[in-house]
Amino acid sequence: MERKNYLAIMKTFFMALLFLAIGSIIGVLIIPPSVRYMLNIAFFVLVLFSIFSRKGGFIKSKGSMYxxxxxxxxxxxxxYVYYFATLGSDLFLSAVLGVILVFGLAYIVASKTSEESMFKISSMIWPLIFSLLILEFLNIFLFKFGTFDLILSTIGVLVYSLYAIVIMKSVQSRCRYGVLSETEVVQLSYSIFISFLNLLLDILRILAIVKDND
Structure with a gap:
């Protein structure tokens, strides 16, 4: 039963990554370079929607998640194409492996953390993520990246790493009792998906900034 739940969550997560990849290919082919700057704003809006959809339950089915x-x-x-071209395949794949490592460590930490301690951590996560997104938005229009971008990305890695621990604890707890419904599978997969992407983007951004300064 527990194994079945884990497999369902991971299958949904990887399918979402596949749809993301397909969408990315189409986006690169059809979106002209002149409007790509506006994608920063679109990305901010979508990530903000991600938070409220996770809490409000707008994404309840696999179809809506995909x-x-x-x-x-x-x-x-x-x-993603920009970072791949800027960093090269080795650094890009290293960033992906880094995110996987974070989730692996998060799973171990979560298994050794009490429910009470996890509740305290989770109560801080949403305000931190929301504040981080507001700062990201201000960064686009006011600070124009640079040093502030590096600071934000570093904070982002820390925040989303904590979020990964909370997610892993939730997965462990909910997979233990009964077969998960589709809605539960989607909620857990969606949380992993969003945290995975945000961690990846922050790590890629840090690597790009460090490389530019070399």
Missing amino acids: AYAFILGILTGST
């Missing part, structure tokens, strides 16, 4: 991943890919595909 549609969201596909649209997100269309809007942000050029971002």
